[in-house]
Amino acid sequence: MGRPPCCDKVGIKKGPWTPEEDIILVSYVQEHGPGNWRSVPTNTGLLRCSKSCRLRWSNYLRPGIKRGNFTTHEEGMIVHLQALLGNKWAAIASYLPQRTDNDIKNHWNTHLKKKLRKFQSALEFSSMAATDEIVYEIFDDSTRAGSSNVKLNQSSSSSYASSTENICRLLQGWMRSTPKINDNSIGSTSANCDLLSCGDDQLESILSFENTNNVALVDKSTSKTTFQDSENGEKLNPERKQKVGHQKNLNNDNDNPPLSFLEKWLLDESTAGQVEDMNQMMELSSIF
DNA sequence: AACTCTTCCAACCGCGATAAG
DNA sequence: GCTTATCGCGGTTGGAAGAGT
Numbered sequence: 001m002g003r004p005p006c007c008d009k010v011g012i013k014k015g016p017w018t019p020e021e022d023i024i025l026v027s028y029v030q031e032h033g034p035g036n037w038r039s040v041p042t043n044t045g046l047l048r049c050s051k052s053c054r055l056r057w058s059n060y061l062r063p064g065i066k067r068g069n070f071t072t073h074e075e076g077m078i079v080h081l082q083a084l085l086g087n088k089w090a091a092i093a094s095y096l097p098q099r100t101d102n103d104i105k106n107h108w109n110t111h112l113k114k115k116l117r118k119f120q121s122a123l124e125f126s127s128m129a130a131t132d133e134i135v136y137e138i139f140d141d142s143t144r145a146g147s148s149n150v151k152l153n154q155s156s157s158s159s160y161a162s163s164t165e166n167i168c169r170l171l172q173g174w175m176r177s178t179p180k181i182n183d184n185s186i187g188s189t190s191a192n193c194d195l196l197s198c199g200d201d202q203l204e205s206i207l208s209f210e211n212t213n214n215v216a217l218v219d220k221s222t223s224k225t226t227f228q229d230s231e232n233g234e235k236l237n238p239e240r241k242q243k244v245g246h247q248k249n250l251n252n253d254n255d256n257p258p259l260s261f262l263e264k265w266l267l268d269e270s271t272a273g274q275v276e277d278m279n280q281m282m283e284l285s286s287i288f
Numbered sequence: 289a290a291c292t293c294t295t296c297c298a299a300c301c302g303c304g305a306t307a308a309g
Numbered sequence: 310g311c312t313t314a315t316c317g318c319g320g321t322t323g324g325a326a327g328a329g330t
Contacts, residue, residue, distance in 0.1 A: 106297055
């Protein structure tokens with residue numbers, strides 16, 4: 001006999017997650033930490049399979065997730081890493097703090113692939129000594145699209161970086177539309193009731209998050225999440241946390257020199273300059 | 289205003305690797 | 310060592326929202 005099933009397929013809910021379900025999941029993970037997803041549906045009463053819970057947590061509710069538009073630098077990183085690693089979205093995501101692999105994958109498929117295609121065809125045309133008129137026609141579409149790069153830079157600061165803020169936003173919208181909470185629909189854990197009755201400040205403190213190596217600390221004034229290494233108490237910003245994680249992995253995996261080389265290369269300013277060059281080219285395309 | 293088309297992204301599906309019994 | 314479930318990943322899809330006609 002092998003393992004028992006994580007959940008029977010009967011009665012499993014599918015589709016978009018409701019704020020109630022999010023709160024239940026977040027409060028459970030706060031209490032027990034991420035992992036052991038198999039027990040999550042059973043212990044929380046969520047009618048979701050463990051897989052769905054894990055996905056919801058890692059792609060949406062996990063602290064430190066930045067949502068919203070990608071910066072030019074992030075896009076450059078993705079383009080470079082995709083060229084080097086292929087469609088290894090999880091690997092690429094590990095170099096982009098606060099972005100999920102799903103987010104990167106979506107952004108690549110919907111934006112970057114098109115941008116690159118245009119960029120490459122523009123290069124081909126220009127190498128064939130094309131006239132200005134031809135180049136103008138190539139980029140005309142992006143001009144009409146509303147100068148997406150300018151918009152991108154303007155709104156890049158509107159991203160939000162923690163599950164606290166995610167949940168607060170969800171709650172704010174949801175509470176407005178749902179004047180009275182139906183306790184039966186939410187579940188039976190006391191943590192859920194606490195979450196629903198507390199204010200934003202309280203919610204943020206409840207949502208401080210601990211995993212195996214790092215403790216996430218939520219800054220109430222900025223809603224930003226910082227990480228503290230539970231081993232040595234060192235405070236880390238999310239980016240630093242990612243790097244420390246990498247360093248640990250690298251130390252544990254000595255027969256993987258290409259990765260450390262890649263990391264060095266990526267952090268090299270001269271390389272970053274090349275990325276910027278390419279992005280400037282792409283931005284030029286929207287100016288034409 | 290109503291309809292169609294396109295874009296975008298959250299969530300699902302299927303598969304390989306790994307772990308548990 | 311075998312069987313079976315879980316985990317994590319990449320590909321794909323469904324539907325909401327916006328744009329165009």
